[in-house]
Amino acid sequence: MKFCSECAHPVVLAIPEGDNRPRYVCTHCNTIHYQNPKLVVGSIPVWERDGELQILLCKRAIEPRYGYWTLPAGFMENEETTEQAAQRETEEEAGANIELGPLFSLLNVAHVHQVHLFYLARLRDLDYAAGIESLDVQLFTEATIPWDDLAFPTIRTTLELFFADRIKVREGGDFGFHSVAVNRPMMAPREPD
Numbered sequence: 001m002k003f004c005s006e007c008a009h010p011v012v013l014a015i016p017e018g019d020n021r022p023r024y025v026c027t028h029c030n031t032i033h034y035q036n037p038k039l040v041v042g043s044i045p046v047w048e049r050d051g052e053l054q055i056l057l058c059k060r061a062i063e064p065r066y067g068y069w070t071l072p073a074g075f076m077e078n079e080e081t082t083e084q085a086a087q088r089e090t091e092e093e094a095g096a097n098i099e100l101g102p103l104f105s106l107l108n109v110a111h112v113h114q115v116h117l118f119y120l121a122r123l124r125d126l127d128y129a130a131g132i133e134s135l136d137v138q139l140f141t142e143a144t145i146p147w148d149d150l151a152f153p154t155i156r157t158t159l160e161l162f163f164a165d166r167i168k169v170r171e172g173g174d175f176g177f178h179s180v181a182v183n184r185p186m187m188a189p190r191e192p193d
């Protein structure tokens with residue numbers, strides 16, 4: 001940041017007294033502007049047909065990663081819970097009517113100052129539709145997921161964990177909770193057709 005959001009004077013990077021890392025500090029009004037990680041929250045909407053699990057993915061209509069596929073997710077808003085954020089993002093991006101389940105994955109993406117959370121979810125019906133941030137919304141099986149055209153590493157990791165757990169579920173187990181660090185960079189942009 002360059003200017004103080006309280007008084008509009010330029011800020012400087014400095015370690016405040018009693019602190020141990022540089023902060024943006026306003027030398028005019030003395031406000032310290034702390035910057036902390038953001039939460040990205042979404043769902044894994046599941047539809048079961050003939051014993052096979054299908055996952056609802058959205059094709060992004062916005063940058064970054066326009067045209068790539070993602071689970072419905074977005075930045076958490078103030079004054080909502082993580083569950084409400086997951087539900088809202090799924091409704092906004094996929095027009096999907098879901099029953100939210102337990103938290104499935106927590107992904108620390110420290111290099112971009114984000115934490116991503118994904119909840120298991122069951123689609124109540126097939127009346128989904130692309131929202132304004134999506135070009136398309138489709139159900140995919142593990143075999144048909146566009147693995148090379150996923151928008152973000154956290155989406156790939158969450159889907160890989162989901163289908164790995166699916167094997168355990170078939171053997172009488174349950175979906176677990178996974179807390180992982182994702183350090184891999186975004187995939188290179190696809191070459192234009």
Ligand SMILES: [Zn+2]
Nearest residue numbers: 004007026029
């Ligand atoms: Zn100021």
